[in-house]
Amino acid sequence: MKALVETASRKTERAFLIGVELKSRSAWDVRDSLDELAELASTAGAAVIGDGTQKLESLHPGTYIGGGKAAEFALYCKEQAVDTVIFDDELSGAQGRNLEKIFDCKLIDRTALILEIFAQRARTREGKLQVELAQLEYIRPRLTRYWTHLSRQRGSTGSIGGEGESQLESDRRKTSERILKIKEELDLVRKQRATQRSGRQRHQWPLASIVGYTNAGKSTLLNSLTGADALAEDKLFATLDPTTRRLRLPTNQNVLLSDTVGFIRKLPHGLVEAFKATLEEVVEAELLVHVVDASHPHADQQIQAVNQVLGEIGAADKPTLMVFNKVDREAGAAMAERLAAQFTKSVCISAKTGAGFPELMAELGVMLRPIRDFVALEVPHDAPQVIARLHAVGQVVDRDYSGERARFRVRLPPHLRSEFLQFIVAEAA
Numbered sequence: 001m002k003a004l005v006e007t008a009s010r011k012t013e014r015a016f017l018i019g020v021e022l023k024s025r026s027a028w029d030v031r032d033s034l035d036e037l038a039e040l041a042s043t044a045g046a047a048v049i050g051d052g053t054q055k056l057e058s059l060h061p062g063t064y065i066g067g068g069k070a071a072e073f074a075l076y077c078k079e080q081a082v083d084t085v086i087f088d089d090e091l092s093g094a095q096g097r098n099l100e101k102i103f104d105c106k107l108i109d110r111t112a113l114i115l116e117i118f119a120q121r122a123r124t125r126e127g128k129l130q131v132e133l134a135q136l137e138y139i140r141p142r143l144t145r146y147w148t149h150l151s152r153q154r155g156s157t158g159s160i161g162g163e164g165e166s167q168l169e170s171d172r173r174k175t176s177e178r179i180l181k182i183k184e185e186l187d188l189v190r191k192q193r194a195t196q197r198s199g200r201q202r203h204q205w206p207l208a209s210i211v212g213y214t215n216a217g218k219s220t221l222l223n224s225l226t227g228a229d230a231l232a233e234d235k236l237f238a239t240l241d242p243t244t245r246r247l248r249l250p251t252n253q254n255v256l257l258s259d260t261v262g263f264i265r266k267l268p269h270g271l272v273e274a275f276k277a278t279l280e281e282v283v284e285a286e287l288l289v290h291v292v293d294a295s296h297p298h299a300d301q302q303i304q305a306v307n308q309v310l311g312e313i314g315a316a317d318k319p320t321l322m323v324f325n326k327v328d329r330e331a332g333a334a335m336a337e338r339l340a341a342q343f344t345k346s347v348c349i350s351a352k353t354g355a356g357f358p359e360l361m362a363e364l365g366v367m368l369r370p371i372r373d374f375v376a377l378e379v380p381h382d383a384p385q386v387i388a389r390l391h392a393v394g395q396v397v398d399r400d401y402s403g404e405r406a407r408f409r410v411r412l413p414p415h416l417r418s419e420f421l422q423f424i425v426a427e428a429a
Contacts, residue, residue, distance in 0.1 A: 017051035019088035212291035213302040214262030221351040295332035322346035372411040
């Protein structure tokens with residue numbers, strides 16, 4: 001697939017968007033989907049010069065839209081010097097071939113556009129492998145679109161040995177071999193992540209994964225809470241590679257907070273499959289922090305889209321804290337309150353200003369609270385290192401420094417009880 005953005009010295013591609021209004025989809029739903037497609041195109045670097053829709057009973061098997069409407073749009077695109085036509089749904093190989101003949105310009109669908117953005121944004125070796133895998137899985141059944149001649153390779157001795165395999169057959173074989181190689185490399189990534197998780201488990205630190213619709217403010221929240229430097233931009237899919245940072249809660253416990261790739265409606269299934277190595281952080285998490293852009297007019301639909309993807313990866317039943325973000329915006333405050341009333345576990349915040357953070361941290365402390373021993377201790381005043389350690393790893397509920405020994409009531413992680421065993425005098429009430 002060619003990039004939408006060529007180079008800085010060449011002009012920005014002009015894009016025209018096409019969607020279909022089926023009986024099962026309302027007009028506003030199609031409009032919202034096309035608006036999102038325009039955001040995706042802009043994120044990829046294209047200039048959207050217009051869009052068009054057609055009402056249909058069902059998608060045309062050969063051309064997605066009707067042949068007459070396709071010819072009408074093709075004429076408009078030629079008059080407007082359109083470089084790229086983008087369809088709002090995934091096209092079959094046959095539909096793509098037929099439409100390219102009609103439009104006579106570059107033509108991609110929503111899936112190819114999302115893959116292009118992911119390819120532009122991937123930074124780590126793992127991210128690049130996952131994007132390449134998704135691209136190859138997408139291209140493999142459509143290889144005939146990329147060849148106008150399917151000549152056969154002849155044997156090295158001329159007429160002896162038959163015609164050999166066609167260029168298409170050769171490309172399919174090479175594509176399949178590359179897919180197999182990438183999957184092997186991603187298996188190694190999964191093993192490395194399993195080793196990292198084992199290391200975390202030795203610290204007894206719970207993991208919370210931030211999930212949500214793309215551009216909901218997940219990276220901004222991670223940065224604000226932990227001081228991380230994850231890229232946070234007002235763009236779709238600003239970050240792809242996961243970032244995990246330690247967060248200390250008011251209960252004096254450490255938790256790991258992980259930012260994951262954003263979800264979107266019509267997220268290609270192949271992309272979900274390719275990113276399973278990354279999304280395992282979501283599956284393994286003790287808690288999901290579902291960040292919602294409360295200022296978005298269709299926040300309800302975005303919540304449903306995220307829940308659908310969580311179901312695909314087997315994380316639908318995870319304990320979830322709903323976090324309604326962007327209450328600093330006028331449109332977000334009222335919507336956040338309405339949405340929060342629908343969920344038992346929810347908070348309203350602004351990741352940008354920090355509003356609502358005390359409530360968020362308190363709720364995280366409650367939902368991630370591990371089983372702890374509530375004990376009473378007496379520590380000599382000449383053992384300040386023990387007192388300091390107690391404050392560092394335990395939740396000190398009560399303290400009294402009068403008398404010959406300092407007295408504490410503390411919630412301690414069970415695996416650290418033995419460290420303070422000589423100072424424990426009773427189980428606290």
